[in-house]
Amino acid sequence: MALSLGRRRGQKTKGLGIRRVSYRSMAVAAFIFSLFAVAFWQGLIFAPNAVLSPSLSQEAGGLRVVANKEKTSPIRKWDSSKSVLMGLASGYGKYTFEQFVGSLRATGFSGAIILGIASDAPRDVLDYLAETNVTVKEVTLGPCTYHDDSSRSKCLVGFPDYKLSWVRFPLSKQWLLDCKECTDGIMMTDVRDAYFQADPFTHSSIKYPVPGLMTFEEIYPDLTTENWLTNAPIEKCKGYEIGNHPMLCSGSTMGTREGILNYLDVMLKEFDAWSKDKKCFSNMVGDDQSIHNHLYYSGMFGKDTAAIPHRTGPIHVVGVQANKITTEHWLTNVPIKKCKGYKIGNHPMLCSGSTMGTREGILSYIDVMMKELDVWNKDKQCHSSTMVGDDQSIHNHLYYSGMFGKDTAAIPHRTGPIHVVGVQANKIFRAAIKEAEEVGDDEKWVNGHRLYGTEDKWQEWLDPKHGLIDPKTGLITNLVGSPSPQVHQFDRFGLSFGRFYLDRKMAEW
Numbered sequence: 001m002a003l004s005l006g007r008r009r010g011q012k013t014k015g016l017g018i019r020r021v022s023y024r025s026m027a028v029a030a031f032i033f034s035l036f037a038v039a040f041w042q043g044l045i046f047a048p049n050a051v052l053s054p055s056l057s058q059e060a061g062g063l064r065v066v067a068n069k070e071k072t073s074p075i076r077k078w079d080s081s082k083s084v085l086m087g088l089a090s091g092y093g094k095y096t097f098e099q100f101v102g103s104l105r106a107t108g109f110s111g112a113i114i115l116g117i118a119s120d121a122p123r124d125v126l127d128y129l130a131e132t133n134v135t136v137k138e139v140t141l142g143p144c145t146y147h148d149d150s151s152r153s154k155c156l157v158g159f160p161d162y163k164l165s166w167v168r169f170p171l172s173k174q175w176l177l178d179c180k181e182c183t184d185g186i187m188m189t190d191v192r193d194a195y196f197q198a199d200p201f202t203h204s205s206i207k208y209p210v211p212g213l214m215t216f217e218e219i220y221p222d223l224t225t226e227n228w229l230t231n232a233p234i235e236k237c238k239g240y241e242i243g244n245h246p247m248l249c250s251g252s253t254m255g256t257r258e259g260i261l262n263y264l265d266v267m268l269k270e271f272d273a274w275s276k277d278k279k280c281f282s283n284m285v286g287d288d289q290s291i292h293n294h295l296y297y298s299g300m301f302g303k304d305t306a307a308i309p310h311r312t313g314p315i316h317v318v319g320v321q322a323n324k325i326t327t328e329h330w331l332t333n334v335p336i337k338k339c340k341g342y343k344i345g346n347h348p349m350l351c352s353g354s355t356m357g358t359r360e361g362i363l364s365y366i367d368v369m370m371k372e373l374d375v376w377n378k379d380k381q382c383h384s385s386t387m388v389g390d391d392q393s394i395h396n397h398l399y400y401s402g403m404f405g406k407d408t409a410a411i412p413h414r415t416g417p418i419h420v421v422g423v424q425a426n427k428i429f430r431a432a433i434k435e436a437e438e439v440g441d442d443e444k445w446v447n448g449h450r451l452y453g454t455e456d457k458w459q460e461w462l463d464p465k466h467g468l469i470d471p472k473t474g475l476i477t478n479l480v481g482s483p484s485p486q487v488h489q490f491d492r493f494g495l496s497f498g499r500f501y502l503d504r505k506m507a508e509w
Contacts, residue, residue, distance in 0.1 A: 077208060083185035083201040084112040086175055088168040089192070090139055092117075094124045096192055101132045103195040111201070112182055114175045115191065116168070137175060165285045166271055173264040176257065185210075186260040190251040200254070200314040212259025212304035215296055219310045220246035221465065225293050233290040237280035242297060248307060250292035254314065259304060266300055267291065327396050335393035339382035344400060350410055351420045352395035354488045361407060368403055369394065414479045421468070421476060422489030428466060429494045447495035461501040474501055 085104065089096070101113060112135060117125065119138040129136055142157035159167050172188050185201040225231060225242045234242050255263065270291050274280040295301055327333060327347045336344050357365065372394050376382035384390060398404055413420070432446045453460040459474035469476050475483040476490075490497060 078185040078201045078206065078210070080108075080185070080199055080201045081110045082181060082183045083109075083187075084114060084176070084179055084182040085187045085189055085200075086114045086172045087189050087191040088116040088139070088171060090116060090118040092125075092192060093122070094128055097125060097128055097132075097134075099195045100191050101129065101134055103197070105132055107196055107199040109196075109199045109201070111184075112179060114179065116171055116175075135179075137171070139171070161275065162271065163283070165288055169264055169267050169271065169288070173261065173268070176261060176264075183257055185254065186257055187252065187254045188260065189253075194252065198314075203314040205313045210256060211306040213255040213263050213301055214253065214306055214308050214313065215248045215292070215301075216252055216254075216308050216313060217246035217310045218249055223247045225297070229286055230290045230293045233280075233282070233284065233287050234294050237274060237277065238294060242293065245293075245297055246307065246310070248289075248293050248296055250289040263301060266295055270295060270300075327400070331389055332393045332396045335382070335384070335387070335390050336397050339376060339379065340397060344396065347396070347400055348410065348413070350392075350396050350399055351422075351488065352392040354420065354486065356417065365404060368398060372398055372403075414477075414484070416478075417485040419476060419478060419484030419486065420488045422492045424466070424468065425489065425492035428462070429492060432494070443494075448499075449496060450500045451493070451496055453500075458500060458504055461497070474505065 087100075089100070097115075101115075104113065113133070114135045114137060115129070116137045116139045117129070119140045121138075126136070140157045141154040143160060144155040144163070145160040155162060155164065156167050156171075159170055162170060168188070176182060176186065187200060221244075223246075225245045225247055227247060230247065231242055234240070253260070253263065267288075274287075274291065296305065296307065327344045327349055329349060332344055332349065336342065355362070355365065369391075373391075376390070376394060399408065399410065411417075428451070429446070432451055433443050436442060436446050450458075451461060452463045460469075460471040461474050462469050464471055470481070470483070473483075476487050478484050490502070
């Protein structure tokens with residue numbers, strides 16, 4: 001992330017040959033066409049309520065279609081005021097609710113919010129939830145009956161057969177059935193690690209008619225169902241390997257009232273099956289996602305279901321990407337904790353190597369940085385004569401503590417004039433080295449050969465699966481597909497980048 005200061009495939013078809021056709025052939029063709037027309041009109045072929053799943057991804061040179069989805073919901077836009085969000089949020093302080101509920105209400109959402117909270121929640125939490133018109137459902141810890149180990153964690157009173165990571169599903173069913181006015185869009189969501197930037201039920205990414213159930217993909221292929229979280233439990237319980245598919249997040253799910261109720265029934269039935277089978281049940285936290293993915297990819301949720309590709313729907317699961325590099329990295333966390341005595345926490349890492357702004361903004365930035373550099377230089381707890389990169393520690397400390405002032409903006413990754421590719425480039429380079437080592441080669445070999453492409457198509461120097469370049473020009477792009485004005489840390493791709501692409505491009509300049 002950069003800082004800105006100042007104002008703010010399928011087969012190819014062959015050419016069609018044209019030849020003279022007899023009137024009899026034309027008549028036969030017309031008859032066949034009429035049959036298809038009748039079938040279409042009667043909804044027998046390509047019915048209006050049948051659409052292709054949006055969950056497509058490139059695999060082995062073609063398109064992988066997850067499933068054919070039938071849309072049975074009426075073509076009527078959701079009324080946000082008749083929609084509902086439901087979540088289990090027991091044990092959190094007011095700040096978490098301000099993030100979740102506050103951000104949602106700030107979008108103009110006026111529908112229902114139903115949250116399960118601890119029966120002994122503090123008064124400031126209860127007052128805030130009352131002020132923001134949240135329906136509170138109190139939950140209390142109690143004994144479990146689903147396992148014969150008495151030392152097991154507590155369950156919720158009324159649901160002794162469900163471990164805590166599963167209990168939000170029966171709770172959500174009960175809450176939804178009780179909410180007679182919740183007739184339109186339904187969302188089940190985690191609370192602690194989610195916030196809103198727009199009303200999810202009126203967002204432009206909602207396509208009508210909506211499927212009964214919408215599940216949301218995490219970033220693919222960075223995280224797939226071959227991950228231990230899904231592959232290991234499913235293989236142990238069901239006896240098969242789920243294979244390579246986009247990981248579906250079980251923490252946030254949307255759909256119609258009927259679709260979500262059906263989803264909950266299917267999930268609860270599977271929970272019961274796993275609970276009773278010794279080879280399936282475990283104390284593992286997170287196997288609701290294992291079950292969620294098993295049921296989707298085995299078609300158990302029914303045809304009126306869609307997997308929404310990453311970053312295309314109303315819910316954006318950022319976990320994998322956000323975890324790649326944050327200020328919890330040693331480069332920032334260790335020096336700041338040592339010098340300033342606090343943990344900076346989890347924020348996007350700001351790159352100190354590229355900064356932009358107005359004349360006044362940059363001069364102010366330099367003054368603040370130099371003042372802090374002097375402080376670190378004079379303090380034995382802060383100064384290090386051997387560490388390279390602690391200017392980035394200071395850069396992040398000053399920004400997140402507000403020392404650069406209000407006239408400062410952190411520009412999200414791949415959205416501004418500076419594109420810092422270091423982390424992703426290094427990951428690509430290291431993966432290439434690992435592949436080389438598996439066949440007896442090494443890093444030197446990788447640096448002397450192309451990462452991808454051929455001599456004739458040198459512009460396509462990087463595998464399209466990374467979604468990082470324009471294959472026609474080789475230019476590294478921002479998220480919208482336009483060339484990134486500045487590319488920073490390109491050396492992380494290794495020497496072959498310069499040798500087989502950049503040197504060629506420079507010859508054109």
